[in-house]
Every structure is written in C-alpha cells, then in structure tokens.
Amino acid sequence: MANFILTKRGGFKMRFLGLMMCFMIALSANSFAAVVQEGIWGNGVTFLDFLDKHKIPQNLYYNLSPEDKELATEVISGNKYFILKDDKNGQLLQALIPIGEDNQIHIVKDDSTENGYHFGTIPVQFFQKQQSIALELSNSPYHEITKATNDTRLANEFAIAFKQSFNINNLQVKDKIALIYNRKYRLGAPYGSPEIVAAFVNTRNKPYYVFAYKDGRYYNEKGEELARFLLTNPVRYTRISSRFSNARKHPILGYKRPHLGVDYAAKKGTPVHAAGDGKITFVGNKGGYGRTVIINHTDGFKTLYAHLNGYAKGIRSGQFVKQGKIIAYVGNSGLSTGPHLHLGLYKHGRAINPLKSVKVAKRVLNKNEIKEFNLLAVDYKARIQEVLAQENLPFYEKAVEYLAKHDTNKDL
Ligand SMILES: [Zn+2]
Numbered sequence: 001m002a003n004f005i006l007t008k009r010g011g012f013k014m015r016f017l018g019l020m021m022c023f024m025i026a027l028s029a030n031s032f033a034a035v036v037q038e039g040i041w042g043n044g045v046t047f048l049d050f051l052d053k054h055k056i057p058q059n060l061y062y063n064l065s066p067e068d069k070e071l072a073t074e075v076i077s078g079n080k081y082f083i084l085k086d087d088k089n090g091q092l093l094q095a096l097i098p099i100g101e102d103n104q105i106h107i108v109k110d111d112s113t114e115n116g117y118h119f120g121t122i123p124v125q126f127f128q129k130q131q132s133i134a135l136e137l138s139n140s141p142y143h144e145i146t147k148a149t150n151d152t153r154l155a156n157e158f159a160i161a162f163k164q165s166f167n168i169n170n171l172q173v174k175d176k177i178a179l180i181y182n183r184k185y186r187l188g189a190p191y192g193s194p195e196i197v198a199a200f201v202n203t204r205n206k207p208y209y210v211f212a213y214k215d216g217r218y219y220n221e222k223g224e225e226l227a228r229f230l231l232t233n234p235v236r237y238t239r240i241s242s243r244f245s246n247a248r249k250h251p252i253l254g255y256k257r258p259h260l261g262v263d264y265a266a267k268k269g270t271p272v273h274a275a276g277d278g279k280i281t282f283v284g285n286k287g288g289y290g291r292t293v294i295i296n297h298t299d300g301f302k303t304l305y306a307h308l309n310g311y312a313k314g315i316r317s318g319q320f321v322k323q324g325k326i327i328a329y330v331g332n333s334g335l336s337t338g339p340h341l342h343l344g345l346y347k348h349g350r351a352i353n354p355l356k357s358v359k360v361a362k363r364v365l366n367k368n369e370i371k372e373f374n375l376l377a378v379d380y381k382a383r384i385q386e387v388l389a390q391e392n393l394p395f396y397e398k399a400v401e402y403l404a405k406h407d408t409n410k411d412l
Pocket residue numbers: 070242259261262263342343
C-alpha cells in the first residue's frame with residue numbers, strides 16, 4: 001500500500017500518495033507545489049462554514065441548483081474529507097467531501113467560472129469483497145463477532161438479521177454461527193456498512209438460516225420475508241416528482257446527479273406524518289433542505305422530511321413519536337421549485353431508496369422469484385456448511401492479503 005507522510009500541520013494528517021496523485025492530474029505544472037490535507041467533518045459544520053474556512057465565495061453555494069443544494073446539505077459529521085492546497089498561498093485547489101457512502105462532492109478551482117470554483121459530484125471509489133466467518137460461541141454473538149472481525153457494524157447487522165427468528169439473548173455457549181457478507185474497503189480500511197448475504201445459527205440443535213435476496217431484504221429458508229423496518233406513506237401526494245438515485249447505477253449514461261430521497265408533490269400545507277415510530281432528533285433549518293425534521297428509528301434507520309412549510313404544534317427534538325403522527329406541513333422552504341415533501345431514508349447513515357421500504361404488508365415472492373431464491377439458498381447453504389467445516393473455529397477469512405494486492409490507493 002502506498003502510504004506516504006507528506007507533512008503535518010494543524011489537526012490534519014497528510015498521507016496517501018495515491019490520493020495526492022489523483023488530485024494532481026487536474027493541476028497544471030506551475031502549480032505543482034501542493035499539499036493534500038485530510039480532515040474530519042465536525043458536528044454541526046455546514047457547507048457554508050466549509051466555504052468560509054477556505055475563503056471560497058459563498059455564492060458557490062447560493063448559485064447551486066436546488067438539487068445540488070440538497071447534496072451540499074448531505075455531508076455527514078464524522079466523515080473524512082480531503083483537500084488539496086497551494087503550498088505557497090494556502091489557496092484551496094480541490095476538495096473531495098463524501099456525501100453518504102456512495103458519492104462525494106468535488107470542488108475544483110476554476111478561474112473560468114463566476115465564483116472561481118466548480119462544484120460537482122462524483123462516485124466514491126471503493127472495492128467490495130465477499131467474506132465469511134464461522135465461530136462457536138463462548139460469549140455473546142456481539143462480543144464474539146466484534147472480537148474476531150473488529151467490525152461492530154457486522155455484529156449489529158447479525159442481530160438485526162435474526163431479530164424475528166429467535167431471541168438472540170437466548171443463544172448459548174457452544175452454539176455455532178456463520179456469516180457470509182459483503183464488505184467495502186476504501187484506502188485500505190473497511191468502509192461503510194457490511195451487507196449480510198447469508199447467515200446461520202445452530203442453537204438447541206435447531207438450524208436457522210437467513211438469506212438476503214436481490215431486493216436487499218432478509219428471507220428465511222422457505223423464502224418467507226422476515227419482518228423488518230417498514231415505512232408508511234408520510235403524505236397524501238399528487239405524484240412522485242423525483243425518485244431516488246445514488247447515481248452509481250448509471251455508469252453508461254454518464255454523469256447523473258444523485259438524488260438521495262423521494263420527492264412527493266403535494267399542496268402546500270398538506271400534513272406530513274411520521275413514517276415510523278421513533279425519536280425526533282432534529283427540527284429546524286438544514287441548508288438546501290430548508291425546514292427539516294429528522295426521526296431516528298430502530299435498527300439504525302433514520303428518516304428525513306424536508307422543504308417543510310412549518311412544524312406541527314409541540315414538535316421538538318428529543319420527542320418520541322408514533323408512526324402516523326402529524327409532525328409538519330408540506331412547503332417549499334429551501335427551494336425555488338413547487339411545494340413537495342422530500343423524504344430521505346438512511347440505514348446507518350447511508351441513503352437508501354425509501355420507496356423500496358414503503359410497504360404495508362410483508363413482501364411475498366412470486367413463482368419465478370421463489371425458483372431463483374431456492375437456487376440461491378442452496379448455494380448459500382453449501383457455502384455456510386463449507387465455512388462451518390473449518391477445523392479451527394473461529395474461522396475468519398481476513399481481507400488483509402487481498403487488500404495488499406488490490407487496494408493500491410491509486411483511486412479515490
Ligand atoms: Zn428531493
């Protein structure tokens with residue numbers, strides 16, 4: 001792995017030669033004296049704060065389209081970002097700021113533009129590896145999975161996958177568990193959340209399987225969906241004016257701006273309902289989203305309601321609300337287009353498509369899907385058994401060797 005300490009200044013650590021080279025491609029020869037800095041996006045920091053800090057005109061933000069303003073509001077605190085600065089005058093030349101897990105804002109110094117900078121979004125480069133783990137419990141599954149993999153998110157997801165099958169607290173010493181899951185890596189480190197594709201538990205001599213189908217939902221061995229977090233429609237809308245897109249899925253169509261939610265066109269003043277039980281964690285103005293409410297739900301889910309005209313009486317941060325409770329009213333705050341509700345759904349901070357989760361009943365696989373699912377299940381089962389048959393448990397297929405070969409930090 002190319003890992004090169006350039007210099008150290010302030011709270012920033014500078015490394016990653018590959019990153020540096022990526023930035024440099026866009027630079028002309030005479031501005032070659034540049035340094036890469038790495039920072040963590042602070043809690044409560046806005047995009048405007050970032051512009052101010054780096055002496056970029058605020059108009060870069062104000063002149064953005066409403067859609068780009070939304071994206072500029074998606075930067076999550078705690079995320080790592082990179083900037084490239086002119087070593088001589090300290091001027092910002094480029095910045096890469098992740099929004100969610102899949103995309104990043106790319107700001108480039110460009111004297112041909114009105115504000116001196118260009119704003120765009122590009123996909124985050126990462127690679128994904130399928131990994132497996134099998135172990136025999138001598139402690140809680142959370143403890144054991146974390147101990148073996150150092151991946152608390154995987155341990156959490158394991159608990160979520162089996163939530164409907166049995167009480168996870170009743171697992172016993174010597175019970176066996178096995179997992180096959182997809183893990184993303186970026187710049188040599190695990191990135192984002194793991195996705196379990198198959199999971200197995202043997203407890204009290206009874207085997208339990210959970211398989212993820214291509215719709216991303218969990219099913220038992222028989223192809224029955226396991227209940228999970230479901231949303232109800234938050235608003236009576238006239239039409240869906242914009243659908244979810246994380247822009248990764250259209251490499252052939254070229255540039256496509258992500259839209260990290262669903263827009264429901266509705267009359268101004270239409271009541272907005274909580275899409276699920278949860279705790280309100282934000283009520284207020286949120287950049288390109290205008291007046292916004294955020295609710296935290298179980299299992300790492302979060303919903304965001306934006307462009308509101310106003311809030312329902314008594315709604316405040318810290319309050320618990322039931323599904324269906326009126327929390328606000330449709331408006332067009334933070335936007336110049338017509339009134340609509342922007343609904344965002346996040347799982348562990350990653351924006352996912354809300355429409356795939358808005359359902360009133362469990363999903364039932366149709367005949368063809370069952371056929372496909374059964375084939376998948378046979379394959380997963382065989383692989384689970386293969387992992388379990390390892391001589392020494394815990395068995396954990398580490399990604400280190402693979403990382404050394406494949407993640408050269410050349411890409412971002
Ligand atoms: Zn929207």
